[in-house]
Amino acid sequence: xxxxxxxxxxxxxxxxxxxxxxxxxxxxxxxxxxxxxxxxxxxxxxxxxxxxxxxxxxxxxxxxxxxxxxxxxxxxxxxxxxxxxxxxxxxxxxxxxxxxx
Amino acid sequence: xxxxxxxxxxxxxxxxxxxxxxxxxxxxxxxxxxxxxxxxxxxxxxxxxxxxxxxxxxxxxxxxxxxxxxxxxxxxxxxxxxxxxxxxxxxxxxxxxxxxxxxxxxxxxxxxxxxxxxxxxxxxxxxxxxxxxxxxxxxxxxxxxxxxxxxxxxxxxxxxxxxxxxxxxxxxxxxxxxxxxxxxxxxxxxxxxxxxxxxxxxxxxxxxxxxxxxxxxxxxxxxxxxxxxxxxxxxxxxxxxxxxxxxxxxxxxxxxxxxxxxxxxxxxxxxxxxxxxxxxxxxxxxxxxxxxxxxxxxxxxxxxxxxxxxxxxxxxxxxxxxxxxxxxxxxxxxxxxxxxxxxxxxxxxxxxxxxxxxxxxxxxxxxxxxxxxxxxxxxxxxxxxxxxxxxxxxxxxxxxxxxxxxxxxxxxxxxxxxxxxxxxxxxxxxxxxxxxxxxxxxxxxxxxxxxxxxxxxxxxxxxxxxxxxx
Ligand SMILES: Cc1ncc(COP(=O)(O)O)c(C=O)c1O
Numbered sequence: 379x380x381x382x383x384x385x386x387x388x389x390x391x392x393x394x395x396x397x398x399x400x401x402x403x404x405x406x407x408x409x410x411x412x413x414x415x416x417x418x419x420x421x422x423x424x425x426x427x428x429x430x431x432x433x434x435x436x437x438x439x440x441x442x443x444x445x446x447x448x449x450x451x452x453x454x455x456x457x458x459x460x461x462x463x464x465x466x467x468x469x470x471x472x473x474x475x476x477x478x479x
Numbered sequence: 480x481x482x483x484x485x486x487x488x489x490x491x492x493x494x495x496x497x498x499x500x501x502x503x504x505x506x507x508x509x510x511x512x513x514x515x516x517x518x519x520x521x522x523x524x525x526x527x528x529x530x531x532x533x534x535x536x537x538x539x540x541x542x543x544x545x546x547x548x549x550x551x552x553x554x555x556x557x558x559x560x561x562x563x564x565x566x567x568x569x570x571x572x573x574x575x576x577x578x579x580x581x582x583x584x585x586x587x588x589x590x591x592x593x594x595x596x597x598x599x600x601x602x603x604x605x606x607x608x609x610x611x612x613x614x615x616x617x618x619x620x621x622x623x624x625x626x627x628x629x630x631x632x633x634x635x636x637x638x639x640x641x642x643x644x645x646x647x648x649x650x651x652x653x654x655x656x657x658x659x660x661x662x663x664x665x666x667x668x669x670x671x672x673x674x675x676x677x678x679x680x681x682x683x684x685x686x687x688x689x690x691x692x693x694x695x696x697x698x699x700x701x702x703x704x705x706x707x708x709x710x711x712x713x714x715x716x717x718x719x720x721x722x723x724x725x726x727x728x729x730x731x732x733x734x735x736x737x738x739x740x741x742x743x744x745x746x747x748x749x750x751x752x753x754x755x756x757x758x759x760x761x762x763x764x765x766x767x768x769x770x771x772x773x774x775x776x777x778x779x780x781x782x783x784x785x786x787x788x789x790x791x792x793x794x795x796x797x798x799x800x801x802x803x804x805x806x807x808x809x810x811x812x813x814x815x816x817x818x819x820x821x822x823x824x825x826x827x828x829x830x831x832x833x834x835x836x837x838x839x840x841x842x843x844x845x846x847x848x849x850x851x852x853x854x855x856x857x858x859x860x861x862x863x864x865x866x867x868x869x870x871x872x873x874x875x876x877x878x879x880x881x882x883x884x885x886x887x888x889x890x891x892x893x894x895x896x897x898x899x900x901x902x903x904x905x906x907x908x909x910x911x912x913x914x915x916x917x918x919x920x921x922x923x924x925x926x927x928x929x930x931x932x933x934x935x936x937x938x939x940x941x942x943x944x945x946x947x948x949x
Binding site: 392393397398399401402403405406408409410411412413414415416433434435436437450452453454455456457458460461463464465467468469471472 | 485549552598621622623628631633635637640641644647651652653655656657658659660661664665672673748750751752754803804807808810811812851852854855856857858860861863869870871885886887888889
């Protein structure tokens with residue numbers, strides 16, 4: 379249960395696949411246009427339920443509660459060995475083998 | 480209550496936009512397909528000095544011009560004797576929001592505040608969101624940023640997620656959408672609901688803000704190197720970066736040729752849900768660069784102030800792998816860790832410098848900030864997760880959306896020339912729509928400016944096109 383005043387993420391379907399704009403490519407027409415907005419719950423709600431929230435600019439929005447306390451989890455990703463190799467080769471190209479060993 | 484259906488809102492587009500940019504675009508229209516570009520560009524009534532003051536008031540601009548001596552030395556090894564221009568970069572990442580977009584935002588937010596709007600909305604997945612959020616924070620205005628961020632599986636492009644974080648860190652509300660041009664419908668609905676200012680990337684205010692960049696480059700270059708640059712390279716997407724920079728250079732009396740550079744993303748459709756996460760660049764690429772150069776009036780305002788074909792002397796492309804490689808060069812040879820998309824022009828410059836003599840100055844007019852998500856490692860890791868092949872080899876042997884090839888050696892970085900006449904023809908076709916005809920003198924003069932050719936050559940080009948269409 380999320381409480382009134384909790385910071386949450388709400389999701390909406392803006393357009394169903396059948397309502398998508400005519401110029402949209404076929405693959406995009408297969409999926410709905412979805413929207414995600416964060417705000418403070420105005421009433422207690424459960425994950426997966428319809429909920430109402432107030433956003434940072436004071437708009438009141440409705441949508442499905444999909445996440446409580448949404449966090450940033452993006453990162454620099456997995457190690458990419460090719461980039462390390464490229465770095466070393468650039469230094470060698472500039473300063474020579476000797477300077478690098 | 481008004482009808483909020485897709486058709487109804489799109490039908491109210493013109494009236495919503497008029498209220499939201501504080502500008503009546505009808506006043507700039509001329510006979511037929513023409514309009515008065517320079518009159519539109521004078522909308523703010525500000526002089527370049529006043530624009531510089533607005534920049535200053537937001538802590539924007541005055542970024543350093545840094546000579547890249549090691550990268551220059553490396554480029555010279557691949558040029559014929561006596562060749563290899565001095566490569567100099569304008570470190571725009573030093574702006575408060577981390578990119579040149581701060582200039583575009585500063586003037587827009589200044590105008591919004593002056594016109595009495597309570598808040599500002601902008602539709603952008605790019606650095607511009609953070610720029611508007613940053614300026615709104617300083618001006619005490621509310622801010623909403625609308626982004627295209629996720630594909631149909633709900634997978635977000637890491638760079639766009641990072642930009643959302645930055646907007647939120649600067650106090651803005653962020654609305655994220657899945658792929659599709661109907662973002663414009665959501666945007667219009669919000670403008671109508673809030674009554675906020677539309678800080679479009681394409682208003683005369685935004686582009687006039689970027690003029691400060693070209694102006695500063697000319698002044699700083701003269702001060703540091705005692706002369707004007709021989710060439711300026713600009714990363715090109717929607718065209719505002721190049722347009723504003725070129726106009727600013729001209730205002731300073733600098734006639735250096737401006738070269739456009741984009742990442743080659745040929746074959747990828749920008750509105751495709753399944754291709755959305757198969758590209759490793761979210762801006763500075765041909766997916767925006769080509770359509771916006773050949774028809775600028777596809778933006779969110781009736782007439783775009785970004786008209787790059789008016790100002791570019793050349794247009795070159797580079798590959799995703801080459802830009803990632805050059806981003807590593809900037810880090811390990813110059814000690815500057817910057818975002819990859821902003822290094823598109825630097826990548827092109829490495830190749831273009833080899834065509835110019837050693838005493839020439841080649842200016843790369845920007846860098847952008849980097850961080851989680853917005854970094855070559857994050858992008859390559861994401862690409863690999865999405866099934867893109869990553870190898871080291873010949874960078875020209877790549878297919879956007881399928882493979883990325885990092886160069887083995889600096890010598891493999893080669894800017895590829897785009898035929899400007901092809902783009903000019905495309906512009907003319909788009910301007911006329913279906914029925915191309917020989918224009919009257921006034922329209923011919925307008926088109927000649929748009930495609931940056933003398934009148935007689937413009938006429939000859941249209942004659943040739945008419946001949947072909949028979
Ligand atoms: C860092 C950076 N460089 C270049 C560009 C391209 O600018 P424009 O869209 O005005 O051509 C952008 C815009 O998306 C950007 O964020």
